[in-house]
Amino acid sequence: MDDASRPSDGRGWRILLVNPPYLTVTSMQGVGHQVPLGLLLVGGALIDAGHTVALLDAEALHLDDAAIVAHAARFAPDLVMTGHAGSTPAHPVCLRMLRALRAALPAVKTVYGGVYPTYHAAEILRDAPWVDYVVRGAGEEAAANLVRALARGEEPSGIAGMAGIAARRDGQPCLGPEAPLTRRLDDLRVGWELIEDWDRYRCFGVGRAAIVQFSRGCPHRCSYCGQYQFWVHWRHRTPRLLADEIEWLYRAHDVRFVTLADENPTTSRKLWYELLSSLASRRLPVQLFATIRASDIVRDADLLPLYRRAGLACILMGIETTDPETLRSIRKGSTTQQDYTAVRLLRRHGILSMLGHVVGFDEETPRTYWRALRQIVAYDPDLLNAMYLTPHGWSSWTRENPQRLVIQTDLGKWDYRHQVLASRHMRPWQVFALVKLTEIVVHCRPRALRRLLRPRDRALRALLWWTFRRSARVWLAEVRDFLLATRFERRPQTLAAWFRDGCQARPERPGALPVPAPALHPSLRDAAG
Secondary structure, three states, X not given: OOOOOOOOOOOOOEEEEEEOOOOOHHHHHOOOOOOOHHHHHHXXXXXXXXXXXXEEEOOOOOOOHHHHHHHHHHHOOOEEEEOOOOOOOOHHHHHHHHHHHHHHOOOOEEEEEOHHHHHOHHHHHHHOOOOOEEEXXXXXXXXHHHHHXXXXXXXHXXXXXXXXEEEEEOOEEEEOOOOOOOOOHHHOXXXXXXXXXXXXXXXXXXXXXXXXXXXXXXXXXXXXXXXXXXXXXOEEOOHHHHHHHHHHHHHHHOEEEEEEXXXXXXXXXXXXXXXXXXXHHHOOOOEEEEEOOHHHHHHOHHHHHHHHHHOEEEEEEEEEOOOHHHHHHOOOOOOHHHHHHHHHHHHHOOOEEEEEEEEOOOOOOHHHHHHHHHHHHXXXXXXXXXXXXXXXXXXXXXXXXXXXXXXXXXXXXXXOXXXXXXXXXXXXXXXXXXXXXXXXXXXXXXXXXXXXXXXOOHHHHHHHHHHHHHHHHHHHHHHHHHHHHOXXXXXXXXXXXHHHOOOOOOOOOOOOOOOOOOOOOOOOOXXXX
């Protein structure tokens, strides 16, 4: 993609969307690179507004800052926009990249969006002068309005009052009011034409992959999660139109694997049924991955044959913990019995079950891990995704647990794959060893290996083998990272002191008036909810 490939049509600005070069163990060794759906949605709105837009996926291309700058110089944009789905750990990468772009191309405007900048806009504008504007909340309409104002020649002081935008007014950060919610998700368009090479995006070993979104938001209020705050209300697309889009992705680009980016796609059983029915009637050779609550799977026991006909191949269930008391304290709204039943229902209908298990909610002991391992083995899942609790200033769990100690001060490791909080009864190496042991036992227990060698379905066997190999690669990479590249704070602060002292930004609600911001942590690294 060079300057000649996307000539300006004279109607609007030249805008370069950059997916930052945030490389993780899971993208490099595990599931692979994913299409940057958020940037594509913003890109669709900007293209429809008459601007010349290009996408540079620096993550998928493994570009360094110098290569990004060289590409931007060839494209000659008026404006560069960036953001990442892994908003918090990608934050330092975004800032570093934008700083390099500003140094090389001082006339180019820079815009930064996503979950992390939504809540940390004031500090970013105060301490990162190379960032001109921050888009807060959902970015499609706000970004288009911002570019429209810039094209009209409006001054930054005027733009600072725009809905969904943070800018500087008289040199100080100013947060505009909260942008109106997009009620009709059908009005949003993904700029699929911005993807140059679909072969960069593959998943589960079945071919080209894409990410789509049926709904936004979640009606549940789990204390550690901030998604319901970011999206505010649960909204949805017309089921038939999403099925049309998935069919188009298959026929136009040979996409064979689709991930639903929803927090809770099954909120409405009626709408979910309509989507499944529409997909099933098309008989597409497309496999689906979704995150669904165990309680909804149990609710939909009679619909599970339709799940399979619609293409659902693997479902991630966030059980979070196997302790009933902890489930109540974090307001998960499910039970261990539902988790157990959901796994068996999925297996009965030929759908892989992946359990998301989070450690770190409580001051755990080795006995805690032993009980959790026994419970997970009793659940008998096909796959396990073990993660570490990662606190965020905008979550209620963080405010409810101010005494917990922060032992990981490199915010780039606040990514759910590294331990962040201390365990009073165990050293970090002990926690890590027990998590890795849990993963080995769950994936290599005899019953799981028998399924791997003698599954009832050939396609299911291919998926299992693919995930087994990739999980092994991620496991080994994380062991190397822990031994060679992970350090913990010897004099940890409490969460309350950590946020109060400005090591992370204090939470800011969208729509707030200008507020003083704490200083950025020197490492400038952080991870998204």
